[in-house]
Amino acid sequence: MATPTENFASADARPSRAGVWIVAGVLLLGVAMALGNVLYQYASTQDALDFWGRDVAELFGNKSTMTVTLLVPQETDKANPASQLTVSGLSYFTSDSRDASTAGGNLHFRRALLQKRLYDWSTSPRSLPDDDSIRWKFGVTFAKEGRAVTLVFSTDADYVSFIDSAGGQTGDQEMLKLLPNEQGVSPVKAFLEEQFAAASGGQAREF
Numbered sequence: 001m002a003t004p005t006e007n008f009a010s011a012d013a014r015p016s017r018a019g020v021w022i023v024a025g026v027l028l029l030g031v032a033m034a035l036g037n038v039l040y041q042y043a044s045t046q047d048a049l050d051f052w053g054r055d056v057a058e059l060f061g062n063k064s065t066m067t068v069t070l071l072v073p074q075e076t077d078k079a080n081p082a083s084q085l086t087v088s089g090l091s092y093f094t095s096d097s098r099d100a101s102t103a104g105g106n107l108h109f110r111r112a113l114l115q116k117r118l119y120d121w122s123t124s125p126r127s128l129p130d131d132d133s134i135r136w137k138f139g140v141t142f143a144k145e146g147r148a149v150t151l152v153f154s155t156d157a158d159y160v161s162f163i164d165s166a167g168g169q170t171g172d173q174e175m176l177k178l179l180p181n182e183q184g185v186s187p188v189k190a191f192l193e194e195q196f197a198a199a200s201g202g203q204a205r206e207f
Helices: 004-013 017-052 054-059 106-112 189-199
Strands: 065-073 080-087 090-099 136-144 147-154 159-164 174-177
Touching: 017 054, 054 136, 054 147, 065 189, 080 136, 080 147, 080 159, 090 136, 090 189, 106 189
Parallel strands: none
Antiparallel strands: 065 090, 065 136, 080 090, 136 147, 147 159, 159 174
8 A cells, every 4th residue: 555655756746737727738839830830931922932033032042142234225326235134025135233132232132032021912913015114124034953044123123034044935924013111212213223322332221
């Protein structure tokens, strides 16, 4: 027969029901938070992923090189004829380029491209115009392991589209309109412009 002291020791060794429920509650809370985070990430990026496609979106990752270029229409004399892009049936040449792979703010820029809140989905996506109503000023080329894609941004960086690695427009290409920030300008415009400002002695800041 167990002594009173042994009975007390045995009772103390068994976890109380309250303790079990607390542990179970903490575990369930952790699972719920993880699931909520997955659902949030899915909801915040799915529209952008559908637009870009997973192969293109994968190139936005930080393991790819990223080159920012200034684009000028074919009729100007400030161009490099060795580098030509065709957008909306118009030819653009590269006038300057910068390696922005490790530039300040490059990670924020890459991630922003996949965020639903960057774009105006009430009017986008829509087909590229067949005229010069939108002028394209910036090209951003992402390259990794032999694959590449170039995004093109309009003069105010309020529209974006992309072309294939061969420099030709990919079929009935669409473009997205970017939502302005609190200052009324495109959230990515400063990052694009400051790549060239930094190279000329200006002060680049975080995106």
